[in-house]
Amino acid sequence: AMGRAIVRDPQVFLFDEPLSNLDAKLRVQMRAEIRELHQRLKTTTVYVTHDQIEAMTMADRIVVMENGHIRQIGAPLELYDRPANRFVAEFIGSPSMNLLDGAVRNGDRTKIEVETTGHAVPMANGVELADGTRVKLGIRPEHLSLSEDGLPATVSVVEPTGSETQVVARTEAEEIVAVLRERHSLSPGQPIFLSPDPDQIHLFDVETGYRLN
Structure with a gap:
């Protein structure tokens, strides 16, 4: 044809x-x-x-x-x-972007508090939003990394592919997916902390879905 x-x-x-x-x-x-x-x-x-x-x-x-x-x-x-x-x-993106419920916190407006965990996610650039504004916090799986102090979660599924490891984990109320470039020995039920890249935070309006930052 x-x-x-x-x-x-x-x-x-x-x-x-x-x-x-x-x-x-x-x-x-x-x-x-x-x-x-x-x-x-x-x-x-x-x-x-x-x-x-x-x-x-x-x-x-x-x-x-x-x-x-x-x-x-x-x-x-x-x-x-x-x-x-x-x-x-x-x-756009595979796996798709993680979307978490959050709210703008602190007077400098450079941190978004994830409502289900209470953890404050730092942003590289502040946002012109009133303190307390509810948002959808977007984080791509490849922009998450294991850390000592981040979003607390529990591993549900580990999918090693050789070049990377895809981890499905759960916070208190939401599922979150991370794609790790390094090889890690993780197992289901293991508690972990995930930190997003501050330069790669996306914010969306809760009602309209439009981008805010």
């Missing part, structure tokens, strides 16, 4: 989930081949997919849609680094 479309020399290609029925290994191979083909032909291509990995690795610009509405348009890393709302934050 791709070959028949190419020989017609169209102005625009439309791909509608072309890799959805392939196994994982072949899907990775075909992603690279389609990307290489696009770079060679330099033809505008609209690629429809529910696989955010395909979108991140193949697109120059991504349009994220929800229920027929555009939620954000931007370069892949722009959507990853600064999602405009909770929907984009949870959709």
Whole structure:
């Protein structure tokens, strides 16, 4: 089908989930081949997919849609680094972003208190929000690390992949996922502390879901 479309020399290609029925290994191979083909032909291509990995690795610009509405348009890393709302934050990235209930604390407004644990998470930059404002605190799994004093949690599942270790843990009321680059000997039921990177904190409005920082 791709070959028949190419020989017609169209102005625009439309791909509608072309890799959805392939196994994982072949899907990775075909992603690279389609990307290489696009770079060679330099033809505008609209690629429809529910696989955010395909979108991140193949697109120059991504349009994220929800229920027929555009939620954000931007370069892949722009959507990853600064999602405009909770929907984009949870959709882009695998595993998806952790979202915890929190509230702005301290007069300098540089700390967010996680409501379920009472732990104050420091931020690299303050926010122009009133003290006590309730927020959704977003932390990507890869921006969490083990520490001596952080968010208290209990390990539920440990998934080593070789290059990294994915840890599913629970706070008092919420589940949190961490992706650790180093190898750690962790086991279910073990208490741990997780600290987020202060430069990688995302805040979202509780009611609208829009980004606040």
